[in-house]
Amino acid sequence: MNLLQLTGEHLLIVVVAVTIAIAAGVPLGTLAHRRRRAGGIALRVTDAVQTIPSLAMFGFLIPLPILGGIGPRPAIVALVLYSLLPIVRSTLVGLQRVDPHVREAATAMGMTDRQLLWSIELPLATPTIVAGIRIAAVTAIGVATIAAAVGGGGLGTLIFRGVAMVDTRLILSGALPAALLALVADFVLTRVERHFARRRGEG
């Protein structure tokens, strides 16, 4: 397999996983903000998931039906679970940071809860949420290298092969592109974050 194809695989796994984590994490974070108890539970569960060592996580997933097994699927499941915490937490923090006076003004103008959420709270929380997505993405790019252990493919394939053959150059040929991917993702998402912060009126 050539490097380009492995990088593509790697990126695909990360993008799919982070996208799913955003789709689940932002609503969860919003729920955590609205309903304190449900939110507390959601945070504790995602917190606990975060503490599972990644190699063990992939191991746990192998025997599971549907979600687990061998290949890219368990890799994506594991990455979704790891990405949830930063996204849920940043959504919650972003919503909590909305100026209570701004919220009061919106309510006093006759916005419904839904209008308040969509037109005031979420737009104002967006830079913070994007910061969480950035952390999730950068982490996922690193953790995804371990996905090769369960046949998930990606740049980890080269690293594991290099470790087995005690071939430093082979290890580096997987590790360096992975590190580069992480740096690029960090750079791009930082720009996105700043763009939203400026629009929010902070820039």
Next chain:
Amino acid sequence: MTDIIEYRDVTVTAPDLTILDHISLRIAAGERVAFLGRSGAGKTTALKLINALVKPTSGSILIEGTEPHDLVALRRRIGYVMQQPALFPHRSVFDNIATVPRLLGWDEARIQERAAELMRQLELPLERFASRFPRALSGGEQQRVAIARALIGAPSILLCDEPFSALDPLIRVELQTMLINAARDTTLVFVTHDVREALRIAQRIIVFDAGRIIADATPDGLRKHEHPLVRRFIASVECGDG
């Protein structure tokens, strides 16, 4: 005159604390009323009962003769200005001002026309300010946008909670005059701890202390009022340090 706001034996309590203690009060349509009192007297709570940001523990609030059930619809008919301008930082000045009309489903041409008229009264030319963002405005300018935002829907009631107390004294007087002009057709309820401001703005001044109403008088009546706290308020103006 018909009563637009009526408090019927309203009590508001918080744990271990009575904020308002059996308040009854009627405000007629078109009146300019000031709620005056020291901090913690209950005047802000009394104000927030009107747009249902605070609910009474007992008693009831009638708006235009009925107890409102649809609070969202009620709030769209009531303007509200706080000490903090609390503009939406991610929206331009125009979009801030257009909030209520858009909720009410006005067409953009009507919003534009009404916004321009209000901004002229508030001496903040729309063509120069419309596309600016709140962060680029001074405190006084932000508060004028907040007033325009509160008045654009032609509310029947305008509530103001110490809107000028964070501004410097010269701008304050200027804005008081602008507010009275811009809110001519509206019932105005204005919370302040500043007697001078109450005397300048209101036709009727209601003095709160420890959750009760201790005086309800015209500016002239207030100057002659005998309650010791009212005397102290008035004395503070006459000494020139109010």
